[in-house]
Amino acid sequence: MAHYNKGSALEELKQYKDAIVCYDKAINLNPKNANAYNNKASALHEMKQYKKAIEFHDNALSLGQNAIFFLNKAESLLALGKKEEAKKYYQIALNAECANKGQIKQQLQTL
Template sequence: MVHRRLFQAIGLFVIFFLFGCGDTKSPGQYSNQAVKEVNVSQLLTEVNDSQQAEDYFNQGNSWLNAQRYKDAIAAYDKAISIKPESAKVWNNRGNAFNSLHQHQEAIASYDKAIALQPNKHEVWFNKGNVLSSLKQYKEAIASYDKSIAIKPDKHEAWINRGIALTKLQRYKEAIASYDKAIAIQPNQHEAYYNKACAYALQSNAKLAVENLQKAIKLYPGKYKKLAKTDPDFSKIRGDKQYQAFIQ
């Protein structure tokens, strides 16, 4: 019995000796080495998880492009379950919900993305669009302002901001927003058309027709037909200049 105990003791001694053979590391240094090995293992796991989350994200994008929005959301949810701190996944999840007209769910997703990365101009823009759909125009303008503060040359945000301002009958500010979009991209036919609408709503037929002409020149065949039925032009339908142009 003693011999067997000695054997075990020798065995333990030999093990410790072999760890130290040819190496003068202290026990504390061995502890550090063990921690490093664990960290490498954790890093590999994180890399694998990150790749899996990216795969689900890409799958979600494919479903989103195919207009299979519920499938897209399911894929994004899988990505989020692995990597919940990905703002881009939350953003695209919001887009999928928005496409299903589930606006509150979309806003919740955008808010998650914003909490993770407040400087993503796309997310603020997307949130503004949903708020506009809900006719929450003041809140929409605030979101567009955030998007523009991050990316001042985002002409789409200037245009949509102008639309929200028009809905609030803040026409002067709306026209200024459209002018910003035009300054950034002079061929923005949407900006000219919406600017024409803002003038028409103020019964300014001259400037309404002037901007409508510019929109039609940039996009022939669309805006002349649209203006004939657009209620924004109701106040100037009896104007001779408008009638002569629209015929």
Template sequence: MAVLGKRTSREWGPVAEDELNAEEWVKKGVTLEKLDLYDDAIRCYDEALRINPKLASAWYNKGVALGELGRHQEAMVCFDEAIRINPENASAWYNKGVALKNLDRLDEALGCFDKAVKINPKDVDAWVNKGLSLGKLGRYEDEIRCFDEAIRINPNDDKIWYTKGIALHYLKRYNEALLCAENALKLKPNDPLNLQLKQAILKNIR
């Protein structure tokens, strides 16, 4: 998720690029990022960092844009800079974890997700991605506990119920998996993935 730096107090209408300050470059970058113009957004964040190399929001948003382009190693460097400037930036820890997870550096990713949920215990995405990383490492019970925590925080997200159902189905805990699939379908009745999961589970129960 892109975030804005603090807006300056000066009022401005259309401003030439050479008159933009660092925060305004970040704002422009975020706007471009929302349009999926990631290369252009990165150029804006680079301009912001040229003006103010210690602007955490520029490092963070540049990392997000790089991640969207699949440039995870470069993204991680940006998140490291954002964390160095503000070690309590839960979003930077989370996104660094995602970059590491995409690079299959799962143990390191777990450390980042742990840090993210320590700073912000209600970060659902961090709990889910921690669970997915644990599952890849074969730590299935810990994986499910993470999904449980995510559901406790947000029980109305069908994707979390679906993801937990997949994990339980893999463990052949079919009755529990079925409950998850049914909860997912209550929230999104026509979702094809939720329907497919329920059908797959029922084949194993019958």
């Protein structure tokens, strides 16, 4: 948890490369830490490494069906211009009672 928490703090400070190092350590210690995969994907997304981010979104989703994981994958897909696939994941997040309903509905209207 310490590596995961440090990664989260570094990500908040926009120190994405350092955050990824921490998430990697967390994943190595606990390969079933879905949140570490998701946060690593988010950091990669912020670094505009969308394809690589999607790989880690998929890892997170294989470990847990969290609405925010679906939302984050939709954001990376949209950044790659994959609108139809992004729309599918936005809809799943919306149906999964994601807290960001307003944001999701707004995105779906633009797609």
